[in-house]
Amino acid sequence: MRHNPRVAVTAFFAAVLLGVTACGGGSDSGGGGGGDTTPIKIGILADLTGPTSDVGRPYNEGMLGYVDWLNATGGVSGHKIEAMSNDYRYEVPAAEELYKKYVAEGAVAIQGWGTGDSEALRTKVASDKEPFMSASYAEVLTDPAASPYNFVVAPTYSDQMRVALNWIAKDSGGTAQVAVFHHDSPFGTAPVADGQKWIAEKGLGLGYTAYPMPKTPNFVGLLSQAQSQGAQYIVIQNSPSPAAQVAKDIKAQGLNMKIVCLNWCSDELFIKTADSTNAEGHIMIQPFAPPSANKAGHATISEYLKSKGATLEDKGLHYVQGWYTMDVMAKGLEKALNGGGELTGESIHAALESMDAVDTGGVVGTGEVKFSSSSHRGSTGSGIYQVRSGAMAEIAANQVP
Amino acid sequence: MATATGIYNRTYRAELALRHTRAEYARLILMFALLLAAPYLLDNYWLGITNSILIAVIGAVGLNILVGFTGQISLGQGGFLAVGAYASAILSGRAGLPVPVSVLLAVLLTAAVGAFFGLPALRLKGLYLAIATLASQEIIMFVVRRWEWLTEGAGYVEVARLNLFGWQVERETFEVQWYWILLGITVVAVLAARNLFRTALGRSFMAVRDQDIAAQAIGVNLTATKTTAFALSSGFVGLAGALQAHYTETVTWERFTLDVSVLYLAMIIVGGLGSIAGSVYGAIFMMLLPTLLTEVSESVQAGAPFLVEQLPAIKNAVFGMAIITFLILEPRGLNRIWSRMKDYVRFWPFRY
Numbered sequence: 001m002r003h004n005p006r007v008a009v010t011a012f013f014a015a016v017l018l019g020v021t022a023c024g025g026g027s028d029s030g031g032g033g034g035g036d037t038t039p040i041k042i043g044i045l046a047d048l049t050g051p052t053s054d055v056g057r058p059y060n061e062g063m064l065g066y067v068d069w070l071n072a073t074g075g076v077s078g079h080k081i082e083a084m085s086n087d088y089r090y091e092v093p094a095a096e097e098l099y100k101k102y103v104a105e106g107a108v109a110i111q112g113w114g115t116g117d118s119e120a121l122r123t124k125v126a127s128d129k130e131p132f133m134s135a136s137y138a139e140v141l142t143d144p145a146a147s148p149y150n151f152v153v154a155p156t157y158s159d160q161m162r163v164a165l166n167w168i169a170k171d172s173g174g175t176a177q178v179a180v181f182h183h184d185s186p187f188g189t190a191p192v193a194d195g196q197k198w199i200a201e202k203g204l205g206l207g208y209t210a211y212p213m214p215k216t217p218n219f220v221g222l223l224s225q226a227q228s229q230g231a232q233y234i235v236i237q238n239s240p241s242p243a244a245q246v247a248k249d250i251k252a253q254g255l256n257m258k259i260v261c262l263n264w265c266s267d268e269l270f271i272k273t274a275d276s277t278n279a280e281g282h283i284m285i286q287p288f289a290p291p292s293a294n295k296a297g298h299a300t301i302s303e304y305l306k307s308k309g310a311t312l313e314d315k316g317l318h319y320v321q322g323w324y325t326m327d328v329m330a331k332g333l334e335k336a337l338n339g340g341g342e343l344t345g346e347s348i349h350a351a352l353e354s355m356d357a358v359d360t361g362g363v364v365g366t367g368e369v370k371f372s373s374s375s376h377r378g379s380t381g382s383g384i385y386q387v388r389s390g391a392m393a394e395i396a397a398n399q400v401p
Numbered sequence: 402m403a404t405a406t407g408i409y410n411r412t413y414r415a416e417l418a419l420r421h422t423r424a425e426y427a428r429l430i431l432m433f434a435l436l437l438a439a440p441y442l443l444d445n446y447w448l449g450i451t452n453s454i455l456i457a458v459i460g461a462v463g464l465n466i467l468v469g470f471t472g473q474i475s476l477g478q479g480g481f482l483a484v485g486a487y488a489s490a491i492l493s494g495r496a497g498l499p500v501p502v503s504v505l506l507a508v509l510l511t512a513a514v515g516a517f518f519g520l521p522a523l524r525l526k527g528l529y530l531a532i533a534t535l536a537s538q539e540i541i542m543f544v545v546r547r548w549e550w551l552t553e554g555a556g557y558v559e560v561a562r563l564n565l566f567g568w569q570v571e572r573e574t575f576e577v578q579w580y581w582i583l584l585g586i587t588v589v590a591v592l593a594a595r596n597l598f599r600t601a602l603g604r605s606f607m608a609v610r611d612q613d614i615a616a617q618a619i620g621v622n623l624t625a626t627k628t629t630a631f632a633l634s635s636g637f638v639g640l641a642g643a644l645q646a647h648y649t650e651t652v653t654w655e656r657f658t659l660d661v662s663v664l665y666l667a668m669i670i671v672g673g674l675g676s677i678a679g680s681v682y683g684a685i686f687m688m689l690l691p692t693l694l695t696e697v698s699e700s701v702q703a704g705a706p707f708l709v710e711q712l713p714a715i716k717n718a719v720f721g722m723a724i725i726t727f728l729i730l731e732p733r734g735l736n737r738i739w740s741r742m743k744d745y746v747r748f749w750p751f752r753y
Contacts, residue, residue, distance in 0.1 A: 049714070086695065086698075086699075087712070091655070092653060092655045092656055093656055094691070096649060097449070097450070097453075097691075097692065098695075100445065100446050100449040100450075101446045101695075103445070103446075104444050104445045104446030104447075104449075105446070116653060116655050119556075119557055119651070119653070120557065120649070120651040120653055120655075121651075122559075122651070123559055123562075123650050123651065124650060124651075127562065127572050128572060140555070185655070186556045186557065186653070186655075189556060193554065
């Protein structure tokens with residue numbers, strides 16, 4: 001038998017390359033759908049294993065839970081929602097790659113997660129006309145002139161910071177030192193400058209210094225910096241696990257400091273991780289009502305979870321957050337479909353801007369989420385809670401800066 | 402010409418030829434055909450990945466010039482990418498320069514910054530140099546994160562959609578248009594690097610790598626050579642950074658962390674140190690690995706949900722395994738595996 005090496009080499013190379021390229025052929029990009037019942041594809045970027053996964057997981061479960069519940073109860077005007085959910089580990093390049101994948105697979109809208117990736121994708125979603133909601137409540141995302149296709153359901157981090165500073169000014173009588181401990185990322189720094197401006201603008205008379213949180217197992221060093229600043233209040237913009245460590249360190253060091261958590265560390269997980277004696281007395285700014293507040297909007301979720309053999313108390317506040325973010329999106333899809341015509345990014349965008357306020361049963365902000373063509377700030381009210389004997393006790397509702 | 406037991410050159414001209422066998426020409430033609438056909442065969446998603454690979458190829462080639470060919474270990478890749486990206490984004494966005502000019506200036510600036518951070522290489526070798534370049538990575542990261550005027554306080558820089566003298570990249574054809582631009586630039590960059598090592602300068606790089614004292618003894622100017630190697634390598638890396646800035650349209654520091662430096666080192670280790678073709682193979686391999694794992698996870702999502710839970714961990718493990726496997730089994734990387742496969746068929750049925 002004669003063996004021809006050149007042919008063999010060429011054939012092998014061709015086979016390998018064809019194998020690689022063949023992977024790309026398959027997927028077709030089906031649109032949203034018209035009068036039929038084709039499923040509506042929505043891409044979800046989730047942080048299931050990254051640095052914010054402690055809150056990313058329940059949020060993602062909430063979204064998927066809502067989709068499951070909605071599909072079981074008839075979907076959006078007869079269309080089921082097909083949620084494509086993937087972990088992006090809180091890495092911007094991974095988010096971009098997944099985003100491209102979703103667009104190629106025909107997603108009509110995207111549910112994102114972090115501030116870094118939402119800001120990085122901001123111009124892309126605008127030029128691709130993909131309505132984009134995320135769990136990032138950075139101020140820049142609410143301005144339709146700067147971010148036309150981003151929709152923010154909850155009060156922004158800056159609004160939460162303003163509420164926090166107002167409360168601190170009132171609680172301290174006016175002349176306290178505030179230390180801001182923030183995650184070292186776009187998410188963490190989002191409200192920092194706006195807080196400083198707010199103090200100057202309103203003449204609150206508070207001292208204000210920001211500290212990025214290092215990746216250390218404890219924050220004793222950071223706390224001693226805050227102590228030399230004379231800080232009595234520590235505003236934390238981070239996820240619950242590091243915030244709980246700060247609470248533990250404050251207790252262990254015997255410091256007289258009060259933590260004021262913005263929404264991402266204001267939850268049951270903070271109390272559980274820090275343990276209720278360490279968490280006692282700290283303050284939380286949270287636009288989403290925790291399950292313990294028992295608002296009307298919690299009933300549906302509770303029922304759904306019961307049918308699945310779980311409880312809302314176990315799933316916690318971020319489950320509710322994911323649920324209602326998807327709910328607002330679904331209301332937009334419904335309006336876009338009922339308006340006739342095709343379901344496209346543009347029609348969803350128009351529907352979200354023009355639809356009536358979405359009633360969330362008192363769960364989100366002041367209870368209602370409403371967008372307009374001049375503002376994509378869905379709501380402005382946050383609740384203020386205090387940790388009392390291991391639970392979130394409401395001390396003020398619907399605080400607007 | 403290839404005979405049954407190897408390649409024997411009978412003339413000096415033949416020895417200098419870029420390609421020695423007809424199979425290599427066949428491969429070249431096949432590759433060109435595939436590259437030309439790619440935009441018609443691939444959908445936008447895969448074309449987007451191809452574009453990322455093309456940018457990574459330029460960066461990997463640049464790093465290989467420094468690490469593989471000159472023997473100067475660098476952990477500063479991410480930082481140099483950042484210099485290129487920020488420079489081009491700011492020059493085109495705020496100073497209003499045309500994109501080709503801003504990219505060119507970004508390349509020159511990165512080369513200058515690279516040469517500057519390469520100065521410790523005149524005194525340090527091996528691991529000590531690696532730590533010095535690690536410092537450059539951290540310094541550049543610090544600068545792009547903390548100097549607020551760079552991003553005007555926003556933390557990121559937005560880049561306008563590419564417009565070349567009135568020719569605008571469109572949304573619908575975004576990936577395809579970018580593919581042609583990136584393909585052209587990448588081919589030129591790879592050819593330039595390939596030819597570099599047929600020049601006296603390129604050979605002096607390799608002389609420094611093999612034994613720097615001996616190189617000095619035969620008249621190679623160590624100072625000039627090492628600094629030039631850093632500048633040239635950083636120039637390529639700056640080009641990759643600048644292209645990435647215009648292609649992704651947002652520049653954030655998160656894309657240039659130490660992880661990225663390690664990823665690029667992994668590319669050239671897996672591909673083959675001291676080989677231009679290896680840099681290309683390595684970039685393709687390392688960029689496709691996470692994507693293919695995502696595909697696998699999606700296809701098993703229904704059948705084995707427990708696997709999906711573990712997938713991110715598996716991804717990290719596969720990443721580490723790939724590097725370790727290559728270091729143990731074939732330290733010279735994919736390029737060496739490819740040439741061994743060629744030798745196998747070329748010498749068949751003999752061993753050598």
